[in-house]
Amino acid sequence: MSGKDQRPTPPAFSPEDMARRRRRSVALALVLGALVVFFFVVTLVKTGPAILNRPL
Template identity: 85%
Template sequence: MSENPQRQDAPPQPAPPVAFSPEDMARRRRRSIALALVLAGLVLFFFVVTLAKTGPAILNRPL
């Protein structure tokens, strides 16, 4: 039996990563900023809705 360093049922080696062009990096950055703004808007929306649902009496509770 010959010594084979790679088994027959082993998955193939992945290709090396491809370097992104400056245009791709700029596009990715704009997309990330847009996603961050949408997420921040959603957080702010939920915060405002939570404050509106609790009402002004939330500040007049006993500690």
Template identity: 65%
Template sequence: MPEPEIQYRPLTPEQEARRRKRSIAIALALGAWVLLFFVLTIVKLGPQILSRPL
């Protein structure tokens, strides 16, 4: 049994702009979350982690 073909309506320029802004907001929130985890990890491990030999 063949799958029915899905047809999408094209987005209006306003919808495209909203989608772009939403994507940027999600990306910034994800970046902030990663940065927060990084900073908390460094704080928890202490300042000695930055001066240890590699």
């Protein structure tokens, strides 16, 4: 083998591809945010009002 590896360069993303990728990223961020809020609410519900009766 000689010298450098000759790899083909991938084609550039079209504006439609970039818009699709951005929509997918926003959707994933919203789903992850909703999951965080869901776990937080479930944690509060499971601990119940006893969480307010603890010494500080």
